[in-house]
Amino acid sequence: METAAIQTHGLTRRFGALTAVEEVTLSVAQGQFFGFLGPNGAGKSTTIKMLTGLLEPSAGTIEILGQPFGAGALELKRQIGVVPEGMALMGRLTAPEYLRFVGRMYGLDMATTNERTDELLEFMQLANESRKLITDFSHGMQKKLAMAAAVIHGPKVLFLDEPFEGVDAIAAGMLKAMLQGMINRGATIFLTTHVLEIVERLCSHVAIISQGRLVANGSIEQLRVGVESTLPGAEQEQRLTLEEIFLSIVGAGGQQEPAQELSWLA
Amino acid sequence: MVGVDGPPMNGVAGVGAGGGMLGAQARAQYAALARLRWHMFINGLRVKKGALELGARTISFVFYAAGGVALGSGAGAAAYFLTAFGGWRFLPLLLWAVFFVWQMIPIMLASFQDQFDLGILLRFPLRFGSYFLLYVVFGLLDVSTILGGLCCAGIFVGITLAQPGLFLWTALELGVFAAFNILLVRAIFAWIDRWLAQRKTREILGAVFMVLILSLQLLNPALHRQKHQVVANPLGSANTEEQNRLRAQEFQRTKALFKDRYGPWLERVNAVQQWLPPGLAARSLRQAHSQEPGSRSGSLESLGVLGLFVFAAGGVLGARLRSEYRGESLGVAPSVRRAAEVRAREVKSRAGKSVGGRLLDGSGPIAAVIEKEVRTLLRTLPLIYAIGAPLILVLVFSGVFIRSGSQGNAFPLALPLCMVYAQLGFTRLFYNSLGAEGAGIQLYFLSPTPMRTVLLAKNLFHSALFGLTLLVAGILTALRLGQPDPMVVLATIAWILFALPSNLAAGNVFSLTMAYRVNPGRITRQGGSQANALGAVLVQVLVLGVGAGVFGLCWYLDKMWMAVPIFLVFAGVAVYVWMRGLGNADQLANKRKDSLMATLMKAG
Structure with missing residues (x-):
């Protein structure tokens, strides 16, 4: 049996009295494009932070590529690329300076770093902005740069926290093609986003987290079959979209209350 | 916009309500702001750091x-x-x-x-x-x-x-x-x-500031010459009474000379x-x-x-x-035409070569962090200012020592005192070395480079900068006050060898446990940490106290040479503590990871 790219057992994170993530157990196979979904505040970013070593779990274990993962797993970190929630950019550097810095921090030699920096800047259409400080970049440009930094060392596992937020349609298309290319070459991608159309198009498997607990996990087709089987006969005839599946699952958890009328709004 | 220019909405008084900046609406806003500040203060106390801040x-x-x-x-x-x-x-x-x-x-x-x-x-x-x-x-x-x-x-x-x-x-x-x-x-x-x-105005301001510092330093030799013209002692080794009489004459002569030379100029200054x-x-x-x-x-x-x-x-x-x-836009986006010109120029110049310049060719993370630190420092005026400003005051202080010296000589311990002052500019670099990282702090935790390597690189860079600054301050002091006693120079160097690792050791701990965000584009409206500032002052006072005690004792005993071995022993201990601290840096960083990222990544 092939080793899972990402494996968690009973992953839990508490902040004082609040349990942000509770007993999350999941497995992501190598070469899988995995979508991790959930409403706001469900625990997606907390989970991704724990999986990438940015946050210490309160309980549970994490294995990446079959090895236990913690803050000290430096060799394992070389196999991982991350676009975190805060993007990890350094505003006072230019894009090429930043990418060169990141490449060297991941242990690439100077020649390879330079070569990849140039290629990535061209690919991300940032080469013309090479003199501008990152702090002066638009949000979308910063996202593209964060993506470039996440892949410069050729990671085997890529964690993406809302990578398409603020990115224009042309760049988003380009990034999706790049990610699909990585999957085709055997990389594993763990993606969180609120744009369900993207997940539906790119991901083969999804997990849904709600109120810190994993409420669904499997291929999109498995989830669809599961949800459709709970619907009354007439409704089973239409093929459900991921958005409908998501709303059905999360709504079933009692989150989805009918919106009340705000009488004072125009 | 409704609620501002238009008629008041349901429940919204509108800006015009109450009229004026002391009107009812404005007063309500002031009260809301006061409440906001109060809530921020109270909420800040909920966490341990907040209580520590209050104490500090x-x-x-x-x-x-x-x-x-x-x-x-x-x-x-x-x-x-x-x-x-x-x-x-x-x-x-x-x-x-x-x-x-x-x-x-x-x-x-x-x-x-x-x-x-x-x-x-x-x-x-x-x-x-x-x-x-x-x-x-x-x-x-x-x-x-x-x-x-x-x-x-x-x-x-x-x-x-x-x-x-x-x-x-x-x-x-x-x-x-x-x-x-x-x-x-x-x-x-x-x-x-x-x-x-x-960026453009920031760089101009930075350049003006650097020119100002350099000008002040170049001013020194000129002042030094003036001083020697005025206070040169023509007497040699005559008896004390004769010396006093001649000194009084010299004073009168200097006063007259000063009046002749600067009197009209001072009149003009006074008129203005x-x-x-x-x-x-x-x-x-x-x-x-x-x-x-x-x-x-x-x-x-x-x-x-x-x-x-x-x-x-x-x-x-x-x-x-x-x-x-009015919501001015300080974005740096050039006009469409200008942007096209710049792009064309960059594409042309980029053909066949890697984009951007390189400072250090080393592949390792230490070279990478040092290069990043150099670039960040050059683009962070508050830090350049913090380092440069004490040098200006060294110039001022050295003038005080000229006058305070006995028998026309400068105060013999002026050099170490000027060094101490020059060192103060490094407080923020030493004690908040991660403060300017912002969201970039995440990268240190994501990458396979251990935090001890990052801190070591930062320490090496800051030490080099520190050495350079002290060299400038030393030259400045020597030019202003004359060559100091070689034994004082040696003792001062030995003290620096003790003070530097002491500050670095404490600074690394403070940087990981009491970091605060530095906004590189601002001198004012910075966030700060009183606990960090106070702690840094206390450590520095301790290091200075040890230095002053040893210097004072050796000076009193007239055995300045003794200060050198004493400081070297202290330096050995300080280096050991610094290395132990670096060894534990990853453990401490992981323990403080959450609050470190939350502090450095917070907006504003």
Whole structure:
């Protein structure tokens, strides 16, 4: 049996009295494009932070590529690329300076770093902005740069926290093609986003987290079959979209209350 | 926009309601802001760090209060003696001193003051007048304003005790003078922040600043020559009485020479300063005291001109705040045409070569961090300022030592004292070395480079910079005061070898446990950490105390050579502690990871 790219057992994170993530157990196979979904505040970013070593779990274990993962797993970190929630950019550097810095921090030699920096800047259409400080970049440009930094060392596992937020349609298309290319070459991608159309198009498997607990996990087709089987006969005839599946699952958890009328709004 | 220009909505009073910046709506906003500040204060205490901050702030407040009361009392005593015993012509000097305290201290303390960024209020329907008023009112909490205010209060008491009849006039004059200072200091910082907000103006400002520092340093040899021309001792080894007589003659000769050479120039300076705010305030008071005919109207005239300065300072501040209020865009995006030209040029120049310049070719993470630090430092004016400003004061202090030396020689321990002062500029670099990383702190935890390597690289870079700065300060001191005793030089170097790793060891711990975010584009409106600042001061006082104790003892015993081995032993211990600290850095960083990222990544 092939080793899972990402494996968690009973992953839990508490902040004082609040349990942000509770007993999350999941497995992501190598070469899988995995979508991790959930409403706001469900625990997606907390989970991704724990999986990438940015946050210490309160309980549970994490294995990446079959090895236990913690803050000290430096060799394992070389196999991982991350676009975190805060993007990890350094505003006072230019894009090429930043990418060169990141490449060297991941242990690439100077020649390879330079070569990849140039290629990535061209690919991300940032080469013309090479003199501008990152702090002066638009949000979308910063996202593209964060993506470039996440892949410069050729990671085997890529964690993406809302990578398409603020990115224009042309760049988003380009990034999706790049990610699909990585999957085709055997990389594993763990993606969180609120744009369900993207997940539906790119991901083969999804997990849904709600109120810190994993409420669904499997291929999109498995989830669809599961949800459709709970619907009354007439409704089973239409093929459900991921958005409908998501709303059905999360709504079933009692989150989805009918919106009340705000009488004072125009 | 509804609620601002349009008719009031259901439940919304609208800006116009109540009218004016003291109207009902504005008052409600001030109250909301006061509540906000109170909630921020209370919520801050919920976490351990907040309670620590409160303790540190209380201690700092006691220090500032003691300093302020001492300064105010000193100013009051000076004012009393000047006005009671006919020294009115020297009153401008006192007011100029207050003026400089008021305008210069905020620069020195900007990094240690936690300041509220009022820019966040602009999203609300706030009148411009209210915004202006709030900006000024928040300035009243600045340390400089409190110190300046205490000085003015002291001067008021001093003059009133000496000349009770001038009670009202003094209150009025000093009140207007204080208003001018409050508005000016706020205007200066509002404009500096504006210039720092854009890369081009930031770089120009940085260049001007560097030129200023270099100019001051180049000034030294010239001053040094002047000094030697004036104080050269022609006597050699004659007896003490003869020496004293000749020294008195020399003093008279120097005084005459000074008067001849600088007298006309000083006259011109005096004529100009009389029309500037401190001079105007002093002149107005002097005229009010004078019994000569027409002096009262002259006093009113001076007060009127001072009032004009207040309006001018308010106008300069208003112009800046109005732009902020209107939502100015400080983006650096060039025009479409200009952007196309720049792109074409860059594509052409990029053909066949890697983009961007390189500083260090080393592949390893240490070279990468050092290169990043160099680039960040060069683009972070507050840090350049923090390093450069003490050098200017070394120049000033070395002048003090020239005069304080016995028998015409400079104070023998001037070199170590100047070194100590130059070191103070590194407080922020040593004790908050991660502060300018912002969201980039995440990268250190994501990458396979251990935190100890990152800190080691930062320590190496800061040490090199520290060495360079001390070298400049040392050369500066030697040029100004003459070559110091070689044994003092050796002892000073040995002390530095002790002080540097001590500061680095403590600084690494502080950087991981009490970091605060440094906004590289601002001098004012920085967040800060009183706990970090106070802790850093305490460690530095300890290191300085050890240094002073050893220096003092060896000097007293007339065995300065002894200081060298003593400091070297201390240095060995400090290096050991520093290395142990680096070894534990990853453990500590992982323990503090959450709060470190939360602090450095917070907006604003």
